[in-house]
Amino acid sequence: MKKTLVFLILISTTFNLHAEDGHLLWLRAKSTGKVTIVCFSKSSTIAIAKQELEQSWQGKNGAKLLLTIKKSKAIKGDGFKISENEIQANTELGILYGAYELLRRQQTGEAIQNEICNPSYERRILNHWDNLDGSVERGYAGKSIFWHDMEKGYAVTDNDRILWKEYARANASIGINGAVLNNVNSSKLMLTTECLQKVKAISEVMRPYGIKTYLSVKFSSPTLIGGLKTSDPLNSEVIKWWKDKAKEIHKIIPDFGGFLIKANSEGEPGPQDFGRTHADGANMLADVVKPYGGIIMWRAFVYEINSKDRAAQAYNEFMPLDGQFRDNVIIQVKNGPVDFQPREPFNPLFGAMKKTSVMPELQITQEYLGHSEQLVYLAKMWEEFLKSDTHQEGVGSTVARTTDASIFPQKHTAIAGVANIGLDTNWCGHHFAQSNWYAFGRMAWNNQITSEKIADEWLKLTFYPIEEKDSKVSDWKKNFLEPVKQLMLESHEAAVNYSMPLGLHHIFAGLNNTHYGPGPWFGPKGIRSDWTAAYYHKADASGIGFDRTEKGSGAVNQYHEPLKSQFENIETCPEIYLLWFHHLPWDYKMKNERILWDELCYTYDKGVKEVREFQKIWDKAQPYIDEQRFFEVQSKLRRQSRDAQIWKDGCLLYFQQFSKRPIPFDIERPVYNLDYLSKTDLTDYLK
């Protein structure tokens, strides 16, 4: 009843279809009544909480709200308890999170009862792959919000501070409490004093919002900027250099969070350069930041040149080190064993490393999922991942539970998301890409939340008309919310269907390293084999797919039973992972009786049709959306529709060279020629 009431109040009092540019993200609500806030603590964080509540209050007009900081065992970390009249927390930040939760529930019509909300992970961190020259690796929303052209140096303007504040606020509103400010492929300049002064300025703006600052650093910094002859982690001068550097940093940024390291991966320096292990390297740095409460996030994204099976490598390299890491080291593992593909099974390191903290790394920016051109709601994929059962400690050992300390004793827990944020007015390039930022925060806070609930929240917050306008309002849920939510929830599967279905992976465009569009043909002369597409799809006259069974690479052995047998056995292997684990003949019979080749054709085609359906859904919803965002999303959906077709045509025509079979005749024919597609960089094609 209350739910309905709040929603009705919203409906009857707010409706506005004036243009919105998306800059306000999900924080568009204006207060519809007065509230008196009572709080006996004072701080910049509490002040923010009060201001937010006052300016966006949509509860009872004239209500009183108590903010109470009081230790409670039931409340963990920066968690909180909310009711209609009170927010209680252990920390000021808990109060702020409670305030945002209360406002969110008011706006979305969710019940507000006596309820405790605790975070799933201690550290909920955005990784910005921002370079110091302002560019953003795999960024599709404009230049860096932190770094400018080198010519401008590290100067900080008022506009910078305004933007960082908006950024910090948006993060805090969804529970994000940390940001790695620079690319994992880091610059040696990051640790120079000049550069750290800029980090200081950023951290000062973010601190009241509870956002801790982290940095990616080059493992060889002692040599590169310290003038040392080595960066060997066991060398005492090296250790001293790092200790001094940590001291310097913490003097400037007292709440500095720690380092993120990409070491011995894709050419980055690391301890192996000096005959040391990942553990040697990580532990040395861990000791260095320990006095300041810092952590080391050490990435497990490693793979050898031309290895037999890249998917098996992280496990092979890190499992032997389990138990050797300090308790303030967290191994940061990408969700899948290869590299943020549209669909991968979970990385077998999850649950397997029982004596080491492991944190998931998700990619919010859509490197392999259509950049900011395509509408792909990633929460659905992350939900699939977090709920994957590793079976490592019996049924129910989900990835979520193996990383949030529910099962293993972990001193620190964390989750990272590679940000999709840039200087674009709407922050993310695509209005719907905002939903992925939002969803990452919500899932980092609560790894059991459903992607559907997040979509529902986000749509209400982001698109609900702000001011009343006309009678159409009563149709909004039926004609906008429900169909568009459905679109979001289907969007990831559609992207898988039109790009890499049935377990296919790493067949994206390699030309110009764009990773945009299809590239099953990619493999220029002289390139390392594990960067070619054929390495992964292995299409030939006999069939298609990567054999990772015992007879193949054996990577299936890295999974705990019963998964190992399930994946190994063609009868029980889920068809969504079919070609991930098996190389199968073109006429292999699928469960629906179709042969594999036909199923591939129908699946690509299905993906195309799904995007066409998305276009219809969006166009039908036009009366309920403000003009600017309607047309911007409409335009991107058009491109996505073309892109889906390009994927279908490119992949089917390429694989047809091996299958030597016709595309079933009830399927629409390709409209692009393979020759053209394989020679063209489609990133900017027909934008």
Added chain:
Amino acid sequence: MKKTLVFLILISTTFNLHAEDGHLLWLRAKSTGKVTIVCFSKSSTIAIAKQELEQSWQGKNGAKLLLTIKKSKAIKGDGFKISENEIQANTELGILYGAYELLRRQQTGEAIQNEICNPSYERRILNHWDNLDGSVERGYAGKSIFWHDMEKGYAVTDNDRILWKEYARANASIGINGAVLNNVNSSKLMLTTECLQKVKAISEVMRPYGIKTYLSVKFSSPTLIGGLKTSDPLNSEVIKWWKDKAKEIHKIIPDFGGFLIKANSEGEPGPQDFGRTHADGANMLADVVKPYGGIIMWRAFVYEINSKDRAAQAYNEFMPLDGQFRDNVIIQVKNGPVDFQPREPFNPLFGAMKKTSVMPELQITQEYLGHSEQLVYLAKMWEEFLKSDTHQEGVGSTVARTTDASIFPQKHTAIAGVANIGLDTNWCGHHFAQSNWYAFGRMAWNNQITSEKIADEWLKLTFYPIEEKDSKVSDWKKNFLEPVKQLMLESHEAAVNYSMPLGLHHIFAGLNNTHYGPGPWFGPKGIRSDWTAAYYHKADASGIGFDRTEKGSGAVNQYHEPLKSQFENIETCPEIYLLWFHHLPWDYKMKNERILWDELCYTYDKGVKEVREFQKIWDKAQPYIDEQRFFEVQSKLRRQSRDAQIWKDGCLLYFQQFSKRPIPFDIERPVYNLDYLSKTDLTDYLK
């Protein structure tokens, strides 16, 4: 019985799916038996006839065939009588035509009885819009077969002669007996002695095949190359200059056919520059060529800058001159009143000029119909045109009959087609564009023939497997001939549907003057209004279409009753011409109860779907087609499918700005953005 037999012989003895490049056109047959030719005449033309019969004979092995030149009243001009054992004709050329007809029937399985075949028109002429620098205006099949880069001058090589011979043979095989060797926008150099020497070389190769040479000339030649101060047609020096030139030409080219003139049109000089009429100009030249049996083809393609209704202009300008032209002048009139649009009603001059010879000008090259990128079988459109009833002399006064001397006394009859031929290996750029060349010849010979019969003939001649291969042969008719013929017959209507349906016209791309793809938005600042698209579609908030009723431009008055009333009355106006004659509100109710806007949407969409269906038909027929031609056509059909979508998207999105109505939701949404399409030259897009 005999039909079947011949066909079966073909089937059982010839089948070959080896690559063919299309260079042989419809002349691929090899003899399957011996024939003894008996002929008492000797000449190069007769020698050709004998050679053709011997090398392609598919009749009874060991047969005897008599070639008889004997005057017969029943046989007209270069007509002939054929039976299994004899070809009889008035002329050597008639024998050659009879030979080709006999061979065609043998190959296609058509009955060969005692039958007289007479040509509908005396002169069956290709107009080559070839420039002396080797470029071809509106040519989409490579450079000119007659003219080379200016740097090469007018040199003639053996390869040139081989090509011209192949060209002449192809023309003769379908009854074409004339060629205008250069562009109607002619060069002043055409009449220089050097240039005429090259024409001599060409005419010598073509003469045995009965192809007469004609030239386009600049009306101002006396001034431009003759050094005279005027080109006034009534000036005696000018007349003398032309007489001398004609004498010179006929000395070099004894069977020279005459001149084609584009005068006072699109900036070309003409008699009006000197205050004279078209009749003054044409008659002067007619008198000049008369002694040599020459004719003057005077184009009626005229329109004033910014006129109120360009469609009305040719009629307005030429009708007052009816009766004033010499009997060796023929007014060459484009089929429609505007300019070779995908669909136009016939030009009202047909049938209206009762005392003047009028000849149709058709466009074989696909200037407005997808260049050589799209498969559009034009014979269907030409058939519609030729069978249009002008009602000028009662029911049955079809365009065909008003131009072939069936109704009016005409000393000369003729028909012209603007060629689609160039140096491309397959002559026409698109394998199916050959069918339009073929069809033009067949219709010029017989203006009552159906487009279906021509398609049937052409497909059999062009695609029938040459050598036996396997059992698939027996399915050829069912699986190739019938579906592909259907494709051809539907292709023109499909092109109309996806480009300019319901009477829309002249809304093609103007950017770079390509005339390729949609351009309803075309209208750069300062351009003359009748070159903009809006001049023709007149879309605005109130509706769309060109009002040519009495309340509008009144152009409808140029048609004879009952057409005039039929077109004037919205209830009786054929919907295919609806927006040609009427400006109608967006919610105008169509006969199927849809509103006009919706019908426009459904029609564009239908066009897209039709092309997609063509792709399926072609792909299904793959086993019955040689590889090279299969893939080349498949590739072009893919582009056509994209092009159809571009047309649909561009036009619907453009017009939607005025209609302010949604595209019905059971229609697939646009995938291109208007902004992009309106700024992009799509000619070479994704070739």
